[in-house]
Amino acid sequence: MRRRHAGLAGRKRAALAPLALLLGLWQAACGGHEDRVRTALQALDRGAPAEAVAALNEQLEVETAAQLPALRGDNALLLLDRGNILLSMDSYRLSARDLGAADKSIDLLDMSRGAAHDLGKYLFSDDVGPYKAPAYEKLLINTINMMNYLAQRDLSGARVEARRLAVMQRYLRDHEGETALLGLGSYLAGLAFEKSSQTDEALLHYDDALRHGSYPSLRRPLRALTRGEPRSPRIAALIEGEAPPPPLDETGEAELIVVVGFGRVPQKVPQRLPIGLALTLVANDLSPTDRARASELAAKGLVTWVNYPTLARGKGGYSIPTLKLDGRSQPMEQALDVEAQVRAAWKKNEGTVILSAITRTLARIAAGEAAQGATEAAAEDSGPLGLLVGLLTSATLTALDTPDTRGWSTLPARIAIARTRVRAGTHDVVVGVRGESRRARVSVAAGGWAFVPVMVLR
Amino acid sequence: MPISPIIRPAALLAALTLAALSIGCGPTYVRGNQVEGLDDAAMSTGIDRRDIEQLLHENLTSLMASPVAKAWAHDGSRPTLAIYPLSNQTSEHIDSQLQALLSDVETYLAQASLVTVVSVERQQQMVAEVEKQHGGGFDPSHIAEYNRQLGAKYYLTGKVFTADERTEDERRVQYFMFMQLIEVATSAVAWQNRAAFTKALIQE
Numbered sequence: 001m002r003r004r005h006a007g008l009a010g011r012k013r014a015a016l017a018p019l020a021l022l023l024g025l026w027q028a029a030c031g032g033h034e035d036r037v038r039t040a041l042q043a044l045d046r047g048a049p050a051e052a053v054a055a056l057n058e059q060l061e062v063e064t065a066a067q068l069p070a071l072r073g074d075n076a077l078l079l080l081d082r083g084n085i086l087l088s089m090d091s092y093r094l095s096a097r098d099l100g101a102a103d104k105s106i107d108l109l110d111m112s113r114g115a116a117h118d119l120g121k122y123l124f125s126d127d128v129g130p131y132k133a134p135a136y137e138k139l140l141i142n143t144i145n146m147m148n149y150l151a152q153r154d155l156s157g158a159r160v161e162a163r164r165l166a167v168m169q170r171y172l173r174d175h176e177g178e179t180a181l182l183g184l185g186s187y188l189a190g191l192a193f194e195k196s197s198q199t200d201e202a203l204l205h206y207d208d209a210l211r212h213g214s215y216p217s218l219r220r221p222l223r224a225l226t227r228g229e230p231r232s233p234r235i236a237a238l239i240e241g242e243a244p245p246p247p248l249d250e251t252g253e254a255e256l257i258v259v260v261g262f263g264r265v266p267q268k269v270p271q272r273l274p275i276g277l278a279l280t281l282v283a284n285d286l287s288p289t290d291r292a293r294a295s296e297l298a299a300k301g302l303v304t305w306v307n308y309p310t311l312a313r314g315k316g317g318y319s320i321p322t323l324k325l326d327g328r329s330q331p332m333e334q335a336l337d338v339e340a341q342v343r344a345a346w347k348k349n350e351g352t353v354i355l356s357a358i359t360r361t362l363a364r365i366a367a368g369e370a371a372q373g374a375t376e377a378a379a380e381d382s383g384p385l386g387l388l389v390g391l392l393t394s395a396t397l398t399a400l401d402t403p404d405t406r407g408w409s410t411l412p413a414r415i416a417i418a419r420t421r422v423r424a425g426t427h428d429v430v431v432g433v434r435g436e437s438r439r440a441r442v443s444v445a446a447g448g449w450a451f452v453p454v455m456v457l458r
Numbered sequence: 459m460p461i462s463p464i465i466r467p468a469a470l471l472a473a474l475t476l477a478a479l480s481i482g483c484g485p486t487y488v489r490g491n492q493v494e495g496l497d498d499a500a501m502s503t504g505i506d507r508r509d510i511e512q513l514l515h516e517n518l519t520s521l522m523a524s525p526v527a528k529a530w531a532h533d534g535s536r537p538t539l540a541i542y543p544l545s546n547q548t549s550e551h552i553d554s555q556l557q558a559l560l561s562d563v564e565t566y567l568a569q570a571s572l573v574t575v576v577s578v579e580r581q582q583q584m585v586a587e588v589e590k591q592h593g594g595g596f597d598p599s600h601i602a603e604y605n606r607q608l609g610a611k612y613y614l615t616g617k618v619f620t621a622d623e624r625t626e627d628e629r630r631v632q633y634f635m636f637m638q639l640i641e642v643a644t645s646a647v648a649w650q651n652r653a654a655f656t657k658a659l660i661q662e
Contacts, residue, residue, distance in 0.1 A: 100551060104502060111627045111661060156546050156553060163549035163622065171624040197599075 032309075033074060033406040034269055037081060041267070041409060044457050047436065049085050056082045065094055068101055074131055074406055076105035080141065084410040087148060088261075088455035096148035096157065103141045103164070106133050135172050135180030136341040137408050139165060143185035146192060147259060150451035155196045162189035162205065169208075179344065183212030184336040184415060190218075191257065194225060195449055203231050210234040217333055217419040220245060221255070245421075249447030253421045256444065258323055260332065261412030261455040262433045263316015265342045268405040271310040275361075278306045278354055285355050293362055308357040309403035311346050314339045315458065316413040321433035323418050335417040342411070357403070410457050424448070434458050503622075503631040503657040505555040513653050514562050517637050520651040522570070526639060527649070530572040539573040540581060540610035543596055548620040550631065556618065563614065576608050584608060605642045612648065614639050630658040 036059050043051035053065050056078050060069035065086060069075050083098030109130040142165035149157035165185045172180050190205035206222060209215060211234065222235055223244040230236035248255060273281075279291065317339055323330045424446040431438045431454045442450040490496050497508055521527055530537065541564055544556045560578060568575045584607055585596050598615075605613060616637035623630050632654065639649040 107629060107659060111629070111659060157551060160546065160549060160551050163620075167549055167622045167624055175626065 032270055032402040032404070033077070034267060036074070036078065037267075037409045040081065040085070041264070044085070044264070044410065047458055049089050049457070052085050053082055053089075056085070065091070065098075068097070071101065071105040076102045076109060077131055077406055077408065079105070080137075080408045081410040084144065084408075084455065085457065087144065087453060088457050090151075092148040092151045092453075096145055096152075099141055099145040099148065103145070106131075106138065106141065109133075110138075131406050133408075134345045135176055136182065136338070136345060137411075138168050139172070139180060139182050139185055140338070140408070140411060142168065143182060143188060144261075146185070146188045147451070147453040150188065150192065150257075151453050153451070155192055158188070158192035159196060159198075162192050165189060166205075180341070181208075181212060182336055182341065183209045183215070184417075186212070187215060187218070187335065187417070188259075191451075194221070199225060203235065207232045207234055210238060213335070214238075215333065215335070215417075217417055220421070221419065224248070247447075248421065251421075252424055252446040254424050254444035254446060255449040256325070256418075256420055256422050256427065256429070256442065256452070257449065258330075258332075258418045258429060258431065258452045258454065259335065259415060260321045260323070260417075260431055260433060261415045261453070261457070262319055262321055263314060263339075263413030264409070264457055265339050265407075265411045265413055266311040266314040267409050268309045268403075268407050269312045270307060270403040270405060272305040272307055273354070273357075275306055275358075278308075278358055281351070281354055285351055290359065290362060306354070306357040306361050307403050308354050309405045310350075311343065314342075314413045316434055319414075319434055321416050321431060324428075324430040324432075325420065325422065326428050330418050330420055332416040332418045334414060336415040337413075338411050338415065339413040342407075353404075412455060412457060431456075500657055503629060503659060504550045505552045505633070505657075509633075509655055509657070510555060510559050510562065512655060513559060513635055514566070516653040517635070517651050518563070518566055521637075521639065521649055524639075524649040527572060536572065536574050537611040538576060538609055539567065540576045540605060540608050540613040541567075541578055542581075542598070542601060542604075542613055542615040544615070544635070544637075545598065545617040548618050548631075548633065549622040550620065552618070573612070576610060581608065602642075610642055612639055612641055627661045628659060630656060630660075632656045 037056070039055035040052040040059075043049070043055055057063065057065060057067075060075055060078050060082070062069050065082065069079065071079070079098050079102040083095045083102060086092075086095035086098060110132060112130050142161045146158050146161040146165070149155070149161060162185075166189070169181055169185070186205045186209035190202045190209060192202075193199075193205060194202035202225065206218060206225075209218070215238075219238050222230075223239045223242065224247060226235065226239065226244070228239070228244045230239055245251075279295065321332055323332050422444065424444055426441060426443045429440040429442060429452055431440075433454075434456045436456050436458070438454050438456065440452050440454075442452060444450045488496065497506075500506070541560055543553075544560065546553050546556060564575055564578050567573055581604070585604055588600060588603055588607065589597065601613065601615070614637065616635060619634045619636075621632040621634075633656070635653045637651050637653075638647055640646070641648050
């Protein structure tokens with residue numbers, strides 16, 4: 001009798017082993033990425049970027065922004081956020097370092113996803129495994145970092161970012177088509193080469209920028225740069241109609257470029273969608289077997305919701321920045337609608353994300369049923385234990401299923417640009433956007449230039 | 459054949475264990491002498507000490523074997539030589555590594571006693587003074603003006619280029635470094651050499 005009891009206890013222990021492992025994993029589980037950046041984003045909403053940096057430092061387990069964190073897990077993403085906020089605080093050197101480190105790490109993550117990660121993604125959650133940055137984020141790392149180097153008048157550094165951008169643009173053009181190629185990056189790359197007196201390279205980049213936007217602010221600089229001899233049809237179309245202006249050093253003027261990033265792109269947030277609606281949304285993509293299985297489980301009341309990430313509202317989509325130069329208003333043109341890029345990329349993937357959430361839900365139910373069956377087979381008189389193990393297995397996997405809300409949360413919703421000739425000397429620049437007024441005083445020599453980046457991330 | 463109900467949870471367990479293993483261990487800081495071959499591993503596509511040593515070795519071996527260096531050794535004239543920053547035309551932020559390379563070149567040439575090397579530090583101060591009037595940093599188009607102030611008979615300069623390519627799962631950066639020795643009076647290229655190496659991020 002004692003021996004039989006001991007045998008049963010052993011079998012029950014064996015049956016409970018998967019349950020213990022799952023419970024352990026449940027305890028180890030944490031919220032989605034949106035939890036890690038919540039405090040920082042709330043601080044940005046209050047107009048307190050220093051607090052936002054402190055909140056990110058806490059997540060990155062470093063004490064100050066001068067420290068680089070260990071680049072493990074999703075720290076590269078938080079580093080992108082910190083770099084962007086540091087740029088908004090005019091800490092260009094630290095921002096350039098953060099974005100540069102994150103750039104290399106994102107490259108590494110991009111190339112490191114393996115079969116184990118895919119398995120985890122299938123069983124647990126979309127946010128298992130390395131983060132795969134969407135095309136617009138990869139391009140914006142170099143674009144925004146170019147702003148840091150231009151602001152420091154480090155043309156060598158800006159040209160390096162321009163070349164890194166060109167490598168990525170070429171790769172995306174070959175693999176993903178033209179949709180993600182952002183004109184602002186090429187505009188700034190053209191500026192970096194133009195100010196380095198590398199005219200041919202500058203014109204190539206400007207021409208590329210004009211493929212993606214009209215950029216009227218380029219008209220006068222291109223007239224001066226080409227001296228009326230355009231190298232491409234796009235440049236010719238932009239500069240036609242007027243004689244080229246005299247070079248800056250001949251007139252004793254200088255050039256001022258102001259770039260304003262404002263608002264924030266929509267953040268990814270978790271959403272619970274009724275299974276019926278989810279099935280309708282992906283009706284054409286789900287296999288008949290899976291659809292029948294899902295409908296059967298939904299009818300039994302075993303599956304009522306699926307978890308998946310969706311885009312929240314953006315901030316700043318309709319704001320219009322104002323620029324005053326020495327008290328006089330200057331026109332600004334839209335250089336990039338980042339929010340539109342984010343929404344377009346999301347729309348392209350949304351069906352796959354929902355489909356993956358449904359498939360995962362079905363896998364969870366199947367795992368629960370398997371665990372229940374195994375427990376019952378191992379312990380003949382398990383009673384309600386088998387059912388409990390089955391339910392807990394399913395429930396644990398549900399708890400571990402955190403929708404993948406990872407993304408570069410602090411990207412500005414839109415970016416505007418102004419480019420104008422000014423007399424040599426000191427000038428007051430005042431930018432008004434999103435209820436904030438930012439001031440800068442810049443000095444430029446005859447024939448020189450100054451680049452003023454302004455980021456208002458609220 | 460029907461699958462045993464025991465197999466499915468076993469497969470599930472294996473999958474869970476695999477996923478848990480992917481979490482891995484934490485990092486540890488070490489010194490170069492604690493880990494054999496630590497300096498051998500490439501940790502990025504940038505330039506590291508080993509690359510600098512290779513470039514230095516290739517370039518200086520070539521310079522010392524050149525007719526101009528042999529002539530200096532023969533006549534013992536010890537002409538004044540200025541060393542200018544190597545222009546970074548790459549897709550990597552390697553300016554500080556290139557600066558380190560130039561300091562190594564300065565050290566080597568000073569020890570070789572074939573030329574009188576203008577101190578790189580003194581040279582940078584002079585460049586900064588000249589560029590105050592122009593409102594910027596080192597400008598290669600002003601080299602003639604720097605040389606006048608330094609009294610240099612020769613100057614050493616160069617450029618580093620890359621061919622940077624990316625595929626879905628790999629990134630390869632091929633470096634090409636060109637170094638030149640120019641005679642100030644005639645602008646003739648007295649010596650030139652190309653050194654190359656490759657760094658990459660590959661899928662194992």
